[in-house]
Amino acid sequence: MQATAPSQRLCLYCSAELEPVIARMASQAISLLPGGRSVLVAMLRRGEPLARMLQQQIMLQSGQAALPIYPLKVKRYADDLTLLHAETALTESPELAALDLQNTALLVVDDVLYQGHSLLRTCAYLARLGAREIRTAVLVDRCISQQPVHADIIGLRLQIAGSDVIECNVPPYEADFRIDLLRRGPSGN
Numbered sequence: 001m002q003a004t005a006p007s008q009r010l011c012l013y014c015s016a017e018l019e020p021v022i023a024r025m026a027s028q029a030i031s032l033l034p035g036g037r038s039v040l041v042a043m044l045r046r047g048e049p050l051a052r053m054l055q056q057q058i059m060l061q062s063g064q065a066a067l068p069i070y071p072l073k074v075k076r077y078a079d080d081l082t083l084l085h086a087e088t089a090l091t092e093s094p095e096l097a098a099l100d101l102q103n104t105a106l107l108v109v110d111d112v113l114y115q116g117h118s119l120l121r122t123c124a125y126l127a128r129l130g131a132r133e134i135r136t137a138v139l140v141d142r143c144i145s146q147q148p149v150h151a152d153i154i155g156l157r158l159q160i161a162g163s164d165v166i167e168c169n170v171p172p173y174e175a176d177f178r179i180d181l182l183r184r185g186p187s188g189n
Contacts, residue, residue, distance in 0.1 A: 008183040012166075013156070015177040018139075021155040022050075025137055026057030028153045029107055032135050035062070038105040040069045041096065043122060046111040046170045047071075050139055054109060067107075070096050072125075074118045088121040101131040107153075111168040113138040116147030123149065140166050140179060 013021070042051035051069050059066055073091040108122055123134050137153035142160065156179070158166055165182040169175075 010181045010183065011178055012158070012181050013179040018155075018177055018179065021139070022053050023057050023061070025139075025153050025155050026054050026061055029054060029058055029135075029137065030062050032152060033067075033105050033107060035064055037103060038067055038107065039099070040067050041106050041108045041122070041126065042069050042071045043108065043110040043118065044071050044073045044075075045173060046168055047109045049170045049172065050111060050168075051109040054107075054137065070099075072096065072108075072122060074122050088117045090121050090125055092125070096126070097129055101126065101129050104131070105133040106131050106135065108134060108136045109138075110136075111139050111170065112166055113141045113145060113149075113151050113154075116145035116149045119145075119151070120147040120149045139168055142166060 040051040040055060042048035048069070048071050055066050055069060058064065070093060072093050073089075075089045106126055108119065108126070110119060113119060119136060119138075123136070126134050135152045136149070137155075138151040139155040141151055141154045141157050143157055144159075144162070158179075158181075160166065160181060161183075163184050165184070167180040167182055169178045169180060171177055
């Protein structure tokens with residue numbers, strides 16, 4: 001049995017480098033979403049503060065009123081990519097269920113598109129509620145999705161080793177807005 005070497009943490013993007021990424025994502029969202037009948041669906045945890053950043057940028061760039069944000073609890077992996085739920089856990093949202101989703105464009109916001117299980121489960125749930133227009137936005141796409149989903153808006157595409165972890169540090173959960181690479185590997189490599 002090979003021992004694992006200590007993890008190495010590398011900052012890939014700092015807050016100053018991520019601000020224009022969020023601004024570009026907001027610009028793309030404006031072009032995809034019809035004004036006046038759109039909402040943001042924030043996948044908890046880090047999708048919610050990212051949705052708030054997008055909401056602010058959309059307001060600044062478009063002059064529109066703030067898009068409503070509806071948090072949705074969806075979980076499959078721990079932050080270290082340890083599998084928590086074989087079937088992606090999703091807590092139904094009475095607030096979303098009460099909306100007229102047939103006439104509302106949805107933008108689902110998450111931090112990382114990893115294997116695609118959470119995003120697929122979320123889109124299937126929203127479609128079951130009657131949503132006809134579902135768009136997706138992720139800060140980071142790892143480009144290894146195993147499910148038939150994609151993000152319409154991608155902040156960054158990061159192709160890294162399968163054993164490595166992308167950590168999106170997003171206030172208020174972490175002190176600084178940044179993207180770290182946590183590199184793990186067998187000893188001796």
